[in-house]
Amino acid sequence: FGSEEVWLITVPSSSPPTAALPLYATVQIQFDQNPEDIGMKLKNRLDGTVLFDRPISSYGKSLAGQTTHEVIPIYSTNTGDQTYRFTIEDNNKDGLCCSNGYGSYELYIGDDMEGQPLLSGSIFNSKETWLIEVPFSSPPTATLQSQDGDIYATVQIQFDQYPEEISMKLENILSGDVLFDRPTSSYDKSLAGQTTHEVMPIYSKKRGDQTYRFTIEDSHGDGLCCSNGYGSYELYIGD
Structure with missing residues (x-):
């Protein structure tokens, strides 16, 4: 987390304390041969807060062909419906597949990776952007945003x-x-x-x-x- 992480703890008189856990988004990414070309960002569209940012060159060459995970705290559904924008970009404009290896990415809502990912991708040009909606009372959804020429x-x-x-x-x-x-x-x-x-x-x-x-x-x-x-x-x- 950044400078702080806040938990809401309820202590009823007749039962043990409980905590309202925050939500997480987990990104699993398998790099191609040029991980240094990859950047990722997750932003809350409602208030403009950047919750996660890995600029180009954040990932070292040693991660070529490897898989890594990023766990990102996001807003609890207790705060109401939320909308996020997830962007992955490639400085070399050839995505994660296939001319420089076979990479891919997946994003899950939660801090584990059970079941089907909310979104996934592999082939794109300079970037790929998803609109993620996390409603209070229904399952989250993800919509791929069109890029020119895609x-x-x-x-x-x-x-x-x-x-x-x-x-x-x-x-x-x-x-x-x-x-x-x-x-x-x-x-x-x-x-x-x-x-x-x-x-x-x-x-x-x-x-x-x-x-x-x-x-x-x-x-x-x-x-x-x-x-x-x-x-x-x-x-x-x-x-």
Whole structure:
């Protein structure tokens, strides 16, 4: 934390003391071969407070190809709905993948990394920005903000009763790069019957014509419908 961290402690007369714990955001980042090119920032949009800032050159060359974690205190939901902007940038304008190694990043709400990340990425140009909303009474959401020249593919999937059996992958046929990968067990049982979205940055049109392979699998061999619920999936080009 910065200069201070404040806890609200309630001491009732008839039960042990309790504390209202703050929230955390956890970023897991696997660097490519040039970690010194990477910078990250998390800012509260409502009051303008910068809660986390790692400028370009904060990460040393020794972290090339390595994975590290950043745990960031954010506002408790007791303070009401909150909105944040998370930005990751690359000074070399080639993102974390794929010309200089295969890196990626994930952000979770919480100080551990169980279940599905709130957001993730790998391929971008100079930067990628997410709008994160953390409501008081509903689950947090993240929306990828468009950058000039970027293209996105969006998958909307409604799970049957066994989301943990589903996996998805998007590959670029021309380069062989895996642009998105959610292996089996990436989706938690709590998503049964629910609908979620995955936004995947893909190559800019400036690179010319592109061909991709999208694969969805069910480890149980019965797809998304119909013996275990009525699920479906859709893929859009765009965010």
